[in-house]
Amino acid sequence: MSVRPEIEEGTRLEPRFDAAGTLPCITVDAETGEVLMFAYMNQEALDRTIQTGRATYYSRSRKKLWVKGEESGFVQHVRELRIDCDQDCVLIKVSVEGGASCHVGYRSCFFRRLKPGSSGELEFTESKKVFDPEKVYRRSS
């Protein structure tokens, strides 16, 4: 185990971005603790998230900042920001306007689990979508 006390036990936020300049971010519901989604931040997304209090991510495929809810209205208000031991992963606790965080329409992106005893079959854990993506997202996007 490497020992880097200033990173692992210090009280300065010193995020260690990867080679692509991004940091994984886990987003959980501030009230229930449920994991809602997983995305990435770059330095600018992290700064804006802290400054504005609105979860802002960096899309690695589209190579641009992405304010969650800008299009769908499901804005995430950040109640707490945590960093892990190695300072290479962020966790934010958010309150979600409208209650949905997944673009497919569910509350959480993790709406399927492996069936007990199966190695490849999934079952749904959310039975109902919060919204219809066809109606929420512009068709051109």
Add this chain to the structure above:
Amino acid sequence: MSVRPEIEEGTRLEPRFDAAGTLPCITVDAETGEVLMFAYMNQEALDRTIQTGRATYYSRSRKKLWVKGEESGFVQHVRELRIDCDQDCVLIKVSVEGGASCHVGYRSCFFRRLKPGSSGELEFTESKKVFDPEKVYRRSS
């Protein structure tokens, strides 16, 4: 929004590994829902996790499989495995032998949060370590 119904709404586990052959994994406590740690799996780690019921990760820096708790004794027994909408992130719910998941000695790796109103100062959310890493990990490692 891209629409890939077989990935996003299908009932087959079809994990989409990144260019390096890895998949991010969020590990939460099966009882409390607390996020414990963040790591990566490759195909073999995922297969072994499913087959053995013990959380097995892939270390991208050491380039090898890593059975959590093999050295420390803090084994993670997998109670549930979820996959996200895009099937490019896994979430496992685990019961942890000994109750610690962070190599620094804390229950969770996310033991620090940004102080309210600060942009760079952290405060600890766990006041006491579960174990002393100096005693648990071999000094040679």
